[in-house]
Each structure stands twice: as structure tokens, then as C-alpha cells.
Amino acid sequence: MGNFNKVFLLGNLTRDPELRYTPKGMAIAKLGMAINRSWRDESGASKEEVTFVDVDAFGRQAEVVSQYLKKGRPVFIEGRLKLDSWEDKQTNQKRSKLTVVLESFQFVDSGNRPGEDTAAPASAPMRQTPNAAPAMPTPPARPAEEMPPEDDDVPF
Numbered sequence: 001m002g003n004f005n006k007v008f009l010l011g012n013l014t015r016d017p018e019l020r021y022t023p024k025g026m027a028i029a030k031l032g033m034a035i036n037r038s039w040r041d042e043s044g045a046s047k048e049e050v051t052f053v054d055v056d057a058f059g060r061q062a063e064v065v066s067q068y069l070k071k072g073r074p075v076f077i078e079g080r081l082k083l084d085s086w087e088d089k090q091t092n093q094k095r096s097k098l099t100v101v102l103e104s105f106q107f108v109d110s111g112n113r114p115g116e117d118t119a120a121p122a123s124a125p126m127r128q129t130p131n132a133a134p135a136m137p138t139p140p141a142r143p144a145e146e147m148p149p150e151d152d153d154v155p156f
Contacts, residue, residue, distance in 0.1 A: 005080045005081055006078070006079075006080060007077075007078070007079050007080060007081055007100050008076070008077070008078055009033060009035055009053060009055075009076070009077050009079075009100065010035070010074070010075075010076045010077075010108065011033040011034050011035035011036065011053070011074065011075070012033065012034050012072055012073065012074050012075075013031055013032065013033060013034075013069055013070065013071050013072060013073050013075065014032035014033060014034050014052065014071065015031070015032050015071050016066075016069075016070050016071050017029045017030065017031040017057075017062075017065050017066040017069055018030045018031070018066075019062060019063065019066035026058065026059065027058065027059055027060070027062040027063045027066075028056065028057070028058055028062055029056070029057040029058075029061075029062035029063070029065045029066045030054065030055070030056055030057075031054075031055050031057070031065065031069070032052060032053070032054055032055070033052070033053045033054075033055055033075070033077070034050050034051070034052055034053075035050070035051045035052075035053065036048065036049075036050050037049050037050075037051070053099075053100055054097070054099045054100070055077060055079065055099065055100045055101075055102050056082075056099055056100070056101050056102065057102040057105075058101075058102075061102060061104075061105070065102070065105065068107070069107075073108075073109065074108040074109055075105055075106070075107065075108055076105060076106040076108055077100070077102055077104070077105045078102075078103050078104045078105065079100040079101050079102045079103045079104075080100070080101050080103060081098060081099075081100060081101075082098070082099050082100070082101050083096055083097070083098050084096065084097050084098075084099060
């Protein structure tokens, strides 16, 4: 039987991304997300819970995330779960933590909040994917009189 490890999360950042570089120059950004859930219980009372998730981004995505995302900003991420395990040096107990490794993301809002000038430029790609070719700019529209005549004998 095959395996499947995919996570989709839509939430708000709980802190500004922390960008670091490995000795070999690989960018790593650590960010925290809060995902809210609201529902009504059987008596009709409104209930709410918040789930906090740590996310790791690598490479160019880590740099983009740290440049354009700030605390409180909503973001949609796609990634995979990863379990880290280690031994606590002070207590010698085994510890573990489940995190999400970012594979792609989308800005959810425009980033134009009052008092902030950290918005992504209009030309910034909305979806970052690993190994994806950069988005090609859309050519400006030409007036109808400049358009070549359409040929109805296109063989496809």
C-alpha cells in the first residue's frame, strides 16, 4: 500500500518568520501559524479552538516568506508532516515534535494594511512551488487593428 503525506493549512502567522542560513548558504525560515476553528455544540453554544503549528521553509521560498510575511498576516500553505526526535541534554529524556515542511504557499491578502509598507509587489508570484519555472510576464494587450487576422485553418 502506498503512503501519502500532504497538509493544507490556512491561518495567520503568530510571529515574524525567522530567517537563517546554513554554513553552505541554504536559507531556512521558521514560522508559526495559528489555525482557528469555530463550531456550535449540540446545545447551540458557539465554541472555538486554536491549533498552533510550526512550519519550516527552505531555499528561495524561505527568503520570500521572510521578506513578505509578517506576524498576523494570513497565508495558505501546502506541505508535508515531519517528525523530529532528539534526546534532551538536561533531562536525558527522548523528545519529539511534529512540524510542517513548506512545499508551496499563497498570499491570502494583499498585504496592504494601514501603517505597513511590506506588501508584495504586484509582480510577485502568488504561488511559490519548488522547481517551478518563473512566471512569464503577460504581454500588454494590443488594439484590434494591430492584431493579425485570424486563420480558421489551424490544424489542432
